[in-house]
Amino acid sequence: MTFLGMPLLRSKHTDVNDLPGGQGNIVEDESFATVSHKHLSNQQLRNNIGHATSTIRDKRSGVVAELDDWEELREAGSRAKNQVMANLPEYLEEFEANFTAAGGIIHWARDADEANAIVTELVEANAPVLETGRREVIKVKSMATQEIGLNEHLETQGIDAFETDLAELIVQLGDDKPSHILVPAIHRNRDEIRQIFMDKMPDAGELTNDPAVLAEAARRHLREKFLTTKVAVSGANFGIADTGTLGVVESEGNGRMCLTLPETLITVMGIEKLLPSFSDLEVFLQLLPRSSTGERMNPYTSFWTGKTPGDGPQNVHLVILDNGRTRALADEHGRTALNCIRCSACMNVCPVYERTGGHAYGSTYPGPIGAILSPLLTGVETEENGSLPYASSLCGACYDVCPVKINIPEILVHLRNEDVEANHSPVSSQLDTALTGASWMMGDGKRMAAAEKGLPLAHAVSGGKSMNSLPGIAGAWTSSRDIPGLPEKSFRQLWAEDEDRDEDRDENGEDET
Amino acid sequence: MKIALFATCIVDGMYPEVAQATVTILRRLGHEVTFPSGQACCGQMHINSGKFEQAEPVINNHVRAFTSTEWDVAVAPSASCVASLGHQQPMVARRMGNEALATAAADVAGRTYELSQLLTDVLGVTDAAADLGSYFPHSVTYHPSCHGMRLLRLGDRQSDLIRSVEDIEFIELPLADACCGFGGTFSVKNPEVSSAMLADKARTIQATGAEVCTGGDASCLLHIGGGLSRFQRTGRFEGTPDVTAVHVKETSATDIGGDHTEHLTAVVGADDDDHLTAGEHGTSPAEPSQMQSGLRVGASTVHLARILASTKEDPLRVQSEGATVSGGSLR
Ligand code: SF4
Numbered sequence: 124m125t126f127l128g129m130p131l132l133r134s135k136h137t138d139v140n141d142l143p144g145g146q147g148n149i150v151e152d153e154s155f156a157t158v159s160h161k162h163l164s165n166q167q168l169r170n171n172i173g174h175a176t177s178t179i180r181d182k183r184s185g186v187v188a189e190l191d192d193w194e195e196l197r198e199a200g201s202r203a204k205n206q207v208m209a210n211l212p213e214y215l216e217e218f219e220a221n222f223t224a225a226g227g228i229i230h231w232a233r234d235a236d237e238a239n240a241i242v243t244e245l246v247e248a249n250a251p252v253l254e255t256g257r258r259e260v261i262k263v264k265s266m267a268t269q270e271i272g273l274n275e276h277l278e279t280q281g282i283d284a285f286e287t288d289l290a291e292l293i294v295q296l297g298d299d300k301p302s303h304i305l306v307p308a309i310h311r312n313r314d315e316i317r318q319i320f321m322d323k324m325p326d327a328g329e330l331t332n333d334p335a336v337l338a339e340a341a342r343r344h345l346r347e348k349f350l351t352t353k354v355a356v357s358g359a360n361f362g363i364a365d366t367g368t369l370g371v372v373e374s375e376g377n378g379r380m381c382l383t384l385p386e387t388l389i390t391v392m393g394i395e396k397l398l399p400s401f402s403d404l405e406v407f408l409q410l411l412p413r414s415s416t417g418e419r420m421n422p423y424t425s426f427w428t429g430k431t432p433g434d435g436p437q438n439v440h441l442v443i444l445d446n447g448r449t450r451a452l453a454d455e456h457g458r459t460a461l462n463c464i465r466c467s468a469c470m471n472v473c474p475v476y477e478r479t480g481g482h483a484y485g486s487t488y489p490g491p492i493g494a495i496l497s498p499l500l501t502g503v504e505t506e507e508n509g510s511l512p513y514a515s516s517l518c519g520a521c522y523d524v525c526p527v528k529i530n531i532p533e534i535l536v537h538l539r540n541e542d543v544e545a546n547h548s549p550v551s552s553q554l555d556t557a558l559t560g561a562s563w564m565m566g567d568g569k570r571m572a573a574a575e576k577g578l579p580l581a582h583a584v585s586g587g588k589s590m591n592s593l594p595g596i597a598g599a600w601t602s603s604r605d606i607p608g609l610p611e612k613s614f615r616q617l618w619a620e621d622e623d624r625d626e627d628r629d630e631n632g633e634d635e636t
Numbered sequence: 637m638k639i640a641l642f643a644t645c646i647v648d649g650m651y652p653e654v655a656q657a658t659v660t661i662l663r664r665l666g667h668e669v670t671f672p673s674g675q676a677c678c679g680q681m682h683i684n685s686g687k688f689e690q691a692e693p694v695i696n697n698h699v700r701a702f703t704s705t706e707w708d709v710a711v712a713p714s715a716s717c718v719a720s721l722g723h724q725q726p727m728v729a730r731r732m733g734n735e736a737l738a739t740a741a742a743d744v745a746g747r748t749y750e751l752s753q754l755l756t757d758v759l760g761v762t763d764a765a766a767d768l769g770s771y772f773p774h775s776v777t778y779h780p781s782c783h784g785m786r787l788l789r790l791g792d793r794q795s796d797l798i799r800s801v802e803d804i805e806f807i808e809l810p811l812a813d814a815c816c817g818f819g820g821t822f823s824v825k826n827p828e829v830s831s832a833m834l835a836d837k838a839r840t841i842q843a844t845g846a847e848v849c850t851g852g853d854a855s856c857l858l859h860i861g862g863g864l865s866r867f868q869r870t871g872r873f874e875g876t877p878d879v880t881a882v883h884v885k886e887t888s889a890t891d892i893g894g895d896h897t898e899h900l901t902a903v904v905g906a907d908d909d910d911h912l913t914a915g916e917h918g919t920s921p922a923e924p925s926q927m928q929s930g931l932r933v934g935a936s937t938v939h940l941a942r943i944l945a946s947t948k949e950d951p952l953r954v955q956s957e958g959a960t961v962s963g964g965s966l967r
Contacts, residue, residue: 155826156825156826156827156828156829159826159828159829160828163828163829163832163876163877163879164877165879166879169879169880169881169905170881170905171905172881173881173882173904173905174881174904175905176904176905177905456731474814474817474833475826475829475833478829478832478833479829512686513821513822513826514826515819515822516815516817516818516819516822516823516830516833517684517782517819517820517822518786518815518819519783519785519786519787520782520786520815522786533723533727536683536686536724538686539684539686540686540687540688540731541686542686543685543686543687543688554685554821554824554825558681558685558687558690558821559690561681561682562682562687562690562691562693562694563693564676565645565676565677565679565693565694566676566693566694566696566697567674567676567693567697568673568674568675568676568697568701569674570676571645571648571676571677572673575648575649578649587962588962589865589963589964590963591866591963596824599823599827600823600824600827602874602875603827603830603831603834603835603862603863603873603874603875603876604823604831604834604859604862604863604865604963604964605861605862605866605963605964606862606963607650607858607861607862607962607963607964607965607967608962608963609649609650610649610650610651610652610653612652613648613652614643614648614656615643615648617652617656618655
């Protein structure tokens with residue numbers, strides 16, 4: 124058993140920047156503008172993502188429209204999560220007491236390294252060394268273990284982790300990274316999948332690209348693992364404080380097998396996954412499936428409370444992970460990002476994600492939520508995470524669909540402000556200078572009026588023609604767009620001239636007809 | 637009623653004719669219009685760039701300008717700027733520790749309306765032809781801007797007004813609720829992604845065949861017009877890889893009465909059959925886009941205030957009638 128103590132928790136006196144940031148797969152190593160460049164030209168990616176997101180968008184809005192209390196549900200979801208965040212230490216302790224009383228064992232991990240070390244130790248103690256000289260574990264799709272890079276770490280420790288979710292399996296066999304949190308292989312098509320299976324599944328034989336054939340091959344490949352592997356690793360969608368219950372929501376049933384068949388179950392869960400009470404599930408089990416897959420109910424929902432004698436795993440562990448969450452919680456303008464239930468609705472409606480795909484965000488968390496969560500967990504100074512909050516036109520589609528009402532656009536703007544204060548990127552200096560000038564000018568209508576006096580001259584010089592190629596920062600605009608020619612006079616000038624005329628007329632005693 | 641006009645910086649400096657049209661409409665309804673002279677900008681450009689400190693004097697200027705004159709309600713021909721007054725100004729003022737400014741800004745914002753909001757909710761205009769004499773015998777498509785849709789919840793206010801203009805032919809824009817990609821400094825911070833969004837918006841607009849694309853925000857129209865103009869000049873999309881997943885198809889449906897109606901439907905991404913074909917990591921579109929196959933000159937953007945101001949006596953002219961189009965904007 125490894126007890127590493129409670130994670131650092133929010134205190135009124137700590138500056139968020141004094142708190143440790145998270146580590147692992149939550150870091151963008153090149154700026155978003157740079158990375159997105161190569162993804163934008165990928166026709167396959169654009170087709171697959173466009174097709175998948177537009178289909179799921181329609182499904183989602185269809186099932187959401189069925190409920191006349193959807194807005195109340197969102198409000199209730201948001202309130203429950205806010206309550207958890209405001210009282211997190213108490214809820215964590217309550218959860219720990221209940222989970223432990225039911226025979227489960229809890230481990231606290233401050234960051235990715237600690238969590239990986241704890242899981243490794245547990246696997247070594249419980250999974251036998253096979254003939255190959257290595258150990259094996261089976262896995263249920265989990266964001267938290269991807270965030271900490273668990274599979275990669277285990278591999279270096281002589282442990283092979285097998286993903287059992289179909290899409291995760293495709294990603295894993297293809298030596299790839301997930302590009303969507305719900306549909307991790309969204310960027311692959313059937314032919315690619317067929318090829319990956321034929322290359323990487325020893326007994327698969329000759330396959331066609333028929334989805335049923337591919338699913339059957341995966342099923343055969345996995346069934347064997349479910350029945351023989353001693354240790355499973357999972358994530359959790361919910362941790363229920365008042366009962367000490369963990370819950371996983373899934374579609375394929377692979378999760379149910381992982382959670383029930385092995386002898387040892389190790390779950391990795393972020394500190395923010397708690398809900399106050401079992402009755403809150405009434406709200407969340409409506410919000411989550413409708414938002415994520417556009418289903419009224421997901422096919423498999425599994426709950427376990429510690430261990431149950433004679434039923435399921437008898438050696439039950441939970442690693443509770445901080446990895447920057449305390450840092451995010453300390454940010455009063457960003458903390459609601461922790462309310463996220465990973466439904467992926469925000470990425471399905473995001474026009475930026477739709478065109479760049481998930482890999483452009485450099486993190487386990489792509490799309491709008493990734494653009495705020497990654498920098499909140501690590502701080503904007505970490506590598507290029509400061510570029511993520513700019514990866515949005517602030518169209519607001521994400522906020523509209525978020526089942527827990529996270530105001531993503533407002534947090535994006537907040538993080539831009541953090542970035543402005545922390546990083547002074549030379550690339551944007553020209554824009555910065557222009558904005559500084561504009562602030563001075565627009566801080567006083569008189570200066571603005573004075574500046575507009577230049578319009579007749581500018582109009583004359585440019586001949587009132589449209590501007591199609593400008594240097595410097597304006598060139599980023601004219602790379603794809605023309606600009607209309609300047610008007611001869613601003614509205615302010617025209618208005619003043621009209622008023623003068625009116626006054627003249629009044630003075631001359633003319634009547635206004 | 638005494639109505640204060642907030643022209644917004646972009647209309648004031650780039651599109652004075654939009655502010656003039658707004659004044660014309662309001663006077664036609666018998667209201668007195670004032671123009672608080674100290675006004676400049678709502679501050680959104682700075683706020684969205686994360687420059688809260690530089691936004692404060694801009695907010696302060698706006699509040700000073702609009703509290704130093706008497707008026708009943710204020711109006712702006714821009715949903716985005718009106719949204720910024722209410723959703724952003726108080727927040728930023730508070731972040732800067734300026735509680736008094738936050739309160740004053742919220743008060744001004746509470747009495748400031750977007751044009752279609754003012755016309756519909758306050759002034760009770762339901763039929764532009766009857767109430768305003770609006771007349772525009774042209775085909776028009778309409779882009780509802782994001783902030784009008786999602787921050788002000790304008791719903792059908794703008795499109796209902798446009799549809800009620802005499803002799804207008806209103807053509808639904810496929811994927812109308814998709815962002816045009818402007819996003820203020822987003823367009824220069826992530827120019828390629830922005831241009832990719834713009835290219836798809838331009839594709840759908842072109843597919844409607846409408847003479848003009850209208851909307852309620854000059855900034856989005858500046859952006860869209862700029863893209864249309866560039867495409868018409870050069871015959872291709874620039875500034876981003878020429879890749880799209882948006883395809884507009886014409887579909888027809890027969891209703892219960894036996895009438896055939898033509899619709900434009902956008903298909904995004906590969907449909908299932910396309911999914912079966914091997915993936916190609918190329919840079920060329922799977923099929924020629926509407927725009928590539930049917931290059932058509934003439935589409936431009938124009939603010940809805942000018943369509944509403946257009947009458948039989950003083951009609952707004954389009955390009956085919958000799959009007960100037962500059963950078964894709966109808967002058
Ligand atoms: S931010 Fe909201 S919409 Fe996005 S994944 Fe999280 S819960 Fe879903």
